[in-house]
Amino acid sequence: MLSNIIRFAKNIVASLLAIFVCFGVLDFMWLGVIADGWYQSEMEPLLRSQFITWPWVVFYLMYGCVVFVLAVVANRDKSLLYAGIDGALLGLASYGAYNLTAYSIIEGFTLFIMFIDWAWGTCLTSASAMAGWLGFQLVKGKSSE
Structure with a gap:
């Protein structure tokens, strides 16, 4: 019994x-390298001179845990x-809610x-869910040997 609890932990x-490593690395590459110019040029009048970090940390921790529950645990006995797919659907819904709302209420938030x-969030969440699934299966495979 205790060994099952330890294995599941x-x-x-x-x-x-x-999930956290995949999400963090890919999002850093996207926001810091690939799309930085797009966000800067499109949203310049909306950006703070100094970003506030704690909301990012809260979002990453919360979202990673939600990805774990809804995409990894729900599919732990299914294929990658x-x-x-569940990660993509979660990203589609959550990033869609954010982006559609922001577009509708923030002057200057461009189409x-x-x-x-929205597309990035969908892909990012899918990739992070798959990374989490692989991490789960890696430990699961080692403990069944």
Whole structure:
């Protein structure tokens, strides 16, 4: 019984770590390198001179845990594809809610940014869900040997 609890805890830690690393690395590459110019030029009048960090941290922790529950745990006994699909659907809904709302209420939030960020969030969440699924399966596979 205790060994099952320990094994499941290891699965959770490996999965969450994979989700956070994947999400953080890919989002940093996207926001800091690939799309930085787009966001800067399109949203310049809306950006703070100094970003506030704690909302990002809260979002990453909360969103990673939600990805874990809704895309990884829900598909732990299915193939990687299911985690990716559920991750994409979660990203489609959550980034869609953010971007559609921002576009509708923030003057200067452009249609270009709405669509590019929405598409990015969908892909990012799918990739993070698959990374989490792989982390979960890696530990699961090692413990069944």
